[in-house]
Amino acid sequence: xxxxxxxxxxxxxxxxxxxxxxxxxxxxxxxxxxxxxxxxxxxxxxxxxxxxxxxxxxxxxxxxxxxxxxxxxxxxxxxxxxxxxxxxxxxxxxxxxxxxxxxxxxxxxxxxxxxxxxxxxxxxxx
Numbered sequence: 001x002x003x004x005x006x007x008x009x010x011x012x013x014x015x016x017x018x019x020x021x022x023x024x025x026x027x028x029x030x031x032x033x034x035x036x037x038x039x040x041x042x043x044x045x046x047x048x049x050x051x052x053x054x055x056x057x058x059x060x061x062x063x064x065x066x067x068x069x070x071x072x073x074x075x076x077x078x079x080x081x082x083x084x085x086x087x088x089x090x091x092x093x094x095x096x097x098x099x100x101x102x103x104x105x106x107x108x109x110x111x112x113x114x115x116x117x118x119x120x121x122x123x124x125x126x
Contacts, residue, residue: 003092003103008032011040011098019055019064021045022102027112030091031055032100033075035062040100041075042093044111048073048086051114 014020014034022030022042031045031054039062045055052068062075072081078088089111092103 001105004105005094005096005101006104006107007099007101009100011038011095011100014040014100017059019057019059021055022107024107027110028114028116029055030102030107030111031064032093032102033059033064035059035075039075040093040095042091042102043073043075043078044089044091044114046088046111046114047071048078048080048088049084054088 008022009020014032016034017036019031019033022032029045031043033041043054045053047054047066049066049071050068052066054064054066054073056067057064063072064075065072071084073088074081078090080086091106091110094101
């Protein structure tokens with residue numbers, strides 16, 4: 001199937017060695033990562049280990065370290081690096097004339113089996 005590209009943001013809107021989150025109508029957000037060599041990757045913003053927000057992790061080389069337990073995830077495949085196991089869903093991404101684009105069909109269908117992450121209120125001190 002031919003991708004149906006949707007412009008998300010300008011490449012300049014994603015910090016080098018950083019990420020930007022894309023909200024969707026259903027399912028968890030998508031994290032778009034920018035490496036030091038200006039390559040762009042997109043993964044479900046959910047670590048395969050405990051569901052941590054990958055967009056808040058440290059980007060290094062072509063990997064991201066989950067902020068919860070430091071699992072390393074390869075940005076090009078979503079695969080956890082051994083000895084860890086698991087995979088974050090990957091999305092097609094391209095940069096066209098400085099604009100970052102994702103496939104709308106993937107945005108509408110990939111990773112919907114997971115509930116979006118939600119913060120809970122803090123417990124009251126006794």
